[in-house]
Amino acid sequence: MKFLRYTAAIAMAFCFALNAQPQQSNAFVPSEHGLIKSDREDGRFISSRRVLQAMLKNTEPKYAFNPAFSPAEFRKWQAGLRQAMKDIMFHPDIKNQPAPRLLKSEPRKGYTIEKWEFYPLPECVSTFLVMIPDNLQKKAPGVMCIPGSGGTKERLASEPPIEPKFDENYHNDKIDMGLSYVGMGLIAVIVDHAAAGEASDLEKYTLGTNFHYDGTARYLLELGWSYLGYDSFLHAQVLNWMKQDKRINKDRLIVSGFSLGTESLMVLASIDPSIYAFVYNDFLCNTLERAIVMTEPDKNGIRPFPNTIRHLIPNFWNNFNFPDIVAAIAPRPLILTEGGLDRDLNIVRRAYELAGHPENLEIHHYPKFSDPRSRIDLNTLPEGINRDQYYDLVNVDRTSHYFKAVTILPWMKKLLQRDAR
């Protein structure tokens, strides 16, 4: 069954090439040029893009997880990965900035919402929202909520948008991360992404929530930083605030990331061992492999980037890939909500076994792929494919990418009850 489905996907991949016989012999057929192979005996390439393809294929991440680790090796690897993440994220050590300041506090139905301002860099002010359940008896777990691309903290908090153009028609139950958590008695602390929402530039006049993250990313890269380094640095400052807030139980800090928000989650998880648990609301994939296999050009002969420079972190792939980083979270409680390839998820499963707490990991797939027989199960992806083929091969149901309250809330409730002592 798996094999049949895989064969069908591959057959689809080549069917355009077969059907679309060029009218003229020199017409450019993109799918005929997806695969990159040397035509020389020595295997070298003269095309720089193809040289880079070979260099990508030769890249061995220094902190690749090894399922054969002993428990001691696992811990040593974990510490190395932590340091490497610190090294490439370049979080600065900023001193003498003012303390965060409460801007306003307003009652809502069943909770209070606060807006805070903080000062992560001498040039910068940033904001976050806090949702505190009514009738708090004792310190409560605190969950940092990080939106996806195009998301704002106001949307996650079910608050009106700060700009009319940021108002979008969305299903509340598929986005209201903050409301969901506060409803179960947690304190929800909700952040924006850098360059998004209140931190955007001129989008309130023009593009709305189609935020131009890359303008910020480009200049960060020029200065030797990166979008993710900056974004996660801001979020780390909010986490520091959570640790000292009197209402929050600092032994029960949770980070909940949706889509783009899982990237900052991975950084925070790596660099801060004091965080208690994680909600990874996305599919898990190997991004280096994605870059290697997704090489089918467009009609202009341009091979795609898997994503924009917002995701460009110099030396990331030399060190690790997403499944390695997520594996290094073990044994801390973690839920993954939207699957991926079992091959990648098994890396995480193995890490939790090695760390002695397989019960602290819960993995869900997109509902469409919840039955293992419905999933493609590959060890190696074929090279030369396009974006749609890639998503099909790694079990992504793009119509079903949202805040998965249905799996997350019961998991978190059970977890907090288990550990409530």
Next chain:
Amino acid sequence: MKFLRYTAAIAMAFCFALNAQPQQSNAFVPSEHGLIKSDREDGRFISSRRVLQAMLKNTEPKYAFNPAFSPAEFRKWQAGLRQAMKDIMFHPDIKNQPAPRLLKSEPRKGYTIEKWEFYPLPECVSTFLVMIPDNLQKKAPGVMCIPGSGGTKERLASEPPIEPKFDENYHNDKIDMGLSYVGMGLIAVIVDHAAAGEASDLEKYTLGTNFHYDGTARYLLELGWSYLGYDSFLHAQVLNWMKQDKRINKDRLIVSGFSLGTESLMVLASIDPSIYAFVYNDFLCNTLERAIVMTEPDKNGIRPFPNTIRHLIPNFWNNFNFPDIVAAIAPRPLILTEGGLDRDLNIVRRAYELAGHPENLEIHHYPKFSDPRSRIDLNTLPEGINRDQYYDLVNVDRTSHYFKAVTILPWMKKLLQRDAR
């Protein structure tokens, strides 16, 4: 006169804003949003793009030239800049690669043209052309010719294109760098840029010489390298070949860069003190300042990048800017062919004075701006401008950007005669 011309340019800059009174009060007028200013008392920004604007403005290049240097301080600064350039270019130390190989040698009118293959990296083969004047009596100076964007080594050598789509209608006398040099008795060694010409990918089927440099640049950046680091590494290998070729006088190595080629020139000049002289065929500018002032958004509210990620070198601006690097070439012979702001050119002039050889520097402007009274002479550029305004303010005549044989050849002839002993 200078002031008048400047005032006219600034007035032009705002005239669109004045004429185009919005029909609706909420229409977005880009020119009204060029300038980035904090509206807070503490001067902070909440918009990430604006935070980055402040960070760019606070960036102090470590190796900024100081006109008050003593000669000893100048030499120390020069050595520091050299090391910093090596550090951020990441040229690898590759061993055990095959020696370069002659592929073919063909007679032309007055010279022989050779094509060579070399092996800069285990994954990579690359090529260069050599033009050798007939009747060589003794070792001749060797000049490395580096094309501009969209250029190929074949065009610079007046050879037929390697692909039909790379054939462009161009004026020979404005591009034939190689032919010009070989005509005056030099050995011309001509290279491609990474991702261009023979090193391009699928452009021979589609875009022709509109090469997609960024596909290569992106993956280089991911791996902790950069387009310029890779490009200049390839060119450095060709330079190494030149040093050992029996026909070339290794004490008379010259690097001649056109447009994009000046970037590799600057790297080679910085890291290799054995190069004798340089032809910088472009205008000179301060690229950090360009990024700071060129912030007028487009109709979608997106502020421009001055250029593509082909030019993104992490930590470049933390270390230096183009005028600093060019100043550090002193006292080696140098001609700049297309001017810029006198402010920036004066940095280079001062360096040559400090180094004791002002006679080794020759500076020309675009013909349109050869009369000093026709040039804008600013110390500070206004912020919030667009690309056209920027070029106008720094004396760039975009219709006149080509190989300036008319100034370069007499300069080089005189120089080589002077130093011929």
